[in-house]
Amino acid sequence: MSKRQISMVLDLNKCIGCNTCSIACKTLWTRDEGMEYMWWNTVNTLPGKGTPKNWEEMGGGFRDGKAKPGHIPSRDEFGEAWAFNYTEVFEGGKKGKGSHLQPAGKPEWGPNWDEDQGGGSYPNGYSFYMPRICNHCSNAACLEACPRNAIEKRSEDGIVTINEDRCRGYRFCMSACPYKKIYFNEQTKTAQKCIFCFPRIDQGVAPACARQCPGRLRFVGYRDDEEAPIWKLVEKWKVAIPLHPEYGTEPNVFYVPPLNPAAFDENGNIDESKPRIPDEYLISVFGPQVLDSLKILKAEMAKRKAGEPSELMDILIAYKWEDNFGGFDRDPQTIDWHMAGNEAHPIADDSNGRFAGSDEVSPVKIIDPRANA
Amino acid sequence: MKAQYIKNVDLKQLRDLKSDFWKKIQPNILPMNPTPVAMQPTQAIRSEWESKPYGLVKEVSLSAAHNGRFVAFRLEWTDPNQDENRHDNSIFSDGAAVMLASVPGAPVTLMGAPGMPVNILYWRADEGEQGRNIVAEGIGTSRTVDQEMVVCTEQWANNTWQVIIARPLKIDTKEGIAQLSSGKEMAYGVVIWNGAGGERAGIKSYAAGGDQLVIGEAG
Numbered sequence: 001m002s003k004r005q006i007s008m009v010l011d012l013n014k015c016i017g018c019n020t021c022s023i024a025c026k027t028l029w030t031r032d033e034g035m036e037y038m039w040w041n042t043v044n045t046l047p048g049k050g051t052p053k054n055w056e057e058m059g060g061g062f063r064d065g066k067a068k069p070g071h072i073p074s075r076d077e078f079g080e081a082w083a084f085n086y087t088e089v090f091e092g093g094k095k096g097k098g099s100h101l102q103p104a105g106k107p108e109w110g111p112n113w114d115e116d117q118g119g120g121s122y123p124n125g126y127s128f129y130m131p132r133i134c135n136h137c138s139n140a141a142c143l144e145a146c147p148r149n150a151i152e153k154r155s156e157d158g159i160v161t162i163n164e165d166r167c168r169g170y171r172f173c174m175s176a177c178p179y180k181k182i183y184f185n186e187q188t189k190t191a192q193k194c195i196f197c198f199p200r201i202d203q204g205v206a207p208a209c210a211r212q213c214p215g216r217l218r219f220v221g222y223r224d225d226e227e228a229p230i231w232k233l234v235e236k237w238k239v240a241i242p243l244h245p246e247y248g249t250e251p252n253v254f255y256v257p258p259l260n261p262a263a264f265d266e267n268g269n270i271d272e273s274k275p276r277i278p279d280e281y282l283i284s285v286f287g288p289q290v291l292d293s294l295k296i297l298k299a300e301m302a303k304r305k306a307g308e309p310s311e312l313m314d315i316l317i318a319y320k321w322e323d324n325f326g327g328f329d330r331d332p333q334t335i336d337w338h339m340a341g342n343e344a345h346p347i348a349d350d351s352n353g354r355f356a357g358s359d360e361v362s363p364v365k366i367i368d369p370r371a372n373a
Numbered sequence: 374m375k376a377q378y379i380k381n382v383d384l385k386q387l388r389d390l391k392s393d394f395w396k397k398i399q400p401n402i403l404p405m406n407p408t409p410v411a412m413q414p415t416q417a418i419r420s421e422w423e424s425k426p427y428g429l430v431k432e433v434s435l436s437a438a439h440n441g442r443f444v445a446f447r448l449e450w451t452d453p454n455q456d457e458n459r460h461d462n463s464i465f466s467d468g469a470a471v472m473l474a475s476v477p478g479a480p481v482t483l484m485g486a487p488g489m490p491v492n493i494l495y496w497r498a499d500e501g502e503q504g505r506n507i508v509a510e511g512i513g514t515s516r517t518v519d520q521e522m523v524v525c526t527e528q529w530a531n532n533t534w535q536v537i538i539a540r541p542l543k544i545d546t547k548e549g550i551a552q553l554s555s556g557k558e559m560a561y562g563v564v565i566w567n568g569a570g571g572e573r574a575g576i577k578s579y580a581a582g583g584d585q586l587v588i589g590e591a592g
Binding site for chain 1: 413414415416417418419420421461462463499512513515573574575
């Protein structure tokens, strides 16, 4: 048990599925050899098979307090990093016989393969985006499963990390994690996963996925900080709920569920008595608490429409971006990351700002991508 | 079981599967069993493996020799699959290890105990010649102390692994390894992992040496 628990809330009503979060994470943490296929942050469309493919059917976690056997996702289920024919397209094309950019071979799955397919049928098709990172669970199945005690929960903030010096690549964590957010690195022969950007957290900076989100949908902070959005959204307003609570791992990433519009009837008229997204589906994803959460959200929206104040709506609107971060709002560009004990990144001399978020394009020389993400 | 002294051979010959002296040493045939599921250190492992077969290797042949400076253990076992390169997340390497009690009374079957270390001389197919010198003081505590002192030779042919694991008899270290010398006796055991069966960590075949390993007198 950690002394405090850091947490993230994601408001799914604001997610546009742009994957800026995924790219922020990818450029920061998973660019080394052996990490090509890793996406510690993913965004998928629900309903859908997700990443890895059919992860919700792979087991792991706990049922009735007992560890449930799970499946280790294969590389194909995650989706390999595709190799593209860049040279052919940009340098090898013959006049009149231009090649178009395409992956080598015939990929059959990828990290966002079923984007925007969704569910339902016309005129009541529906979908929403589901960004996912490691849940940094309070009852982490990965930590319990590791026979080498290589997985640790940081006492100061509850971030779950893998000690790669102890990890021997046995991958029990991969079968145990019911969210399937752990990857195996064939080069280092160790398991790797989202670290909640702890080197940034240690410096008071929110994770890259949160800071770079154009939709301002991510909130960060300690769960017990009653002045900050996490506590208010999870504990006070009870609108932020975990993904698949039945997995029994007590996740510390929470979601404000998607508001559910009314369905169309057979004549094309709006039928307020029927939701577009079936309640059963939302319950299957978020548990029964989702219906209460949606009721609260709708009530507060109605209050706001009537001109009444609503603390909840004010939080979710995120008027002031920095207020999303529960005190972890330090500008990463103000930090000398070398002095902060973090080793220099290979892109040290990149000064064109290509790692900068849209809100943080830097006119100064970039020392480290962490300074821009 | 005796690690026989072999005169006038160097480490290279000790590590050579074709060296003549190996033919003259009568191997010990050790029956192997799966490590008990109840001894697996985590609930997730116990839960997953309580109904799955493991401990697929049922027998191992063990011979041992030394030249006064280095000791070599020769292991042979049947394995229809040569699992040495990972191709996917669910593929595991074959492996083998010889466990030696570092101090008298160290429980080899339990991988040692606090203050009573065992020394594990470890080979894994995907790591090839570079073996690991490991110390453990109980299940789940194994720790690689170096990757230089233990060297291996491997060959897979005719559905059989032949592996030699060698190291200096004495190693200058404060770590809790087994320091070997002529006439010394100690408890020992052998472990085999069948990668194709998903075996790794505590999911393995184990053979306890029913007797003591004796380092043969030079002479």
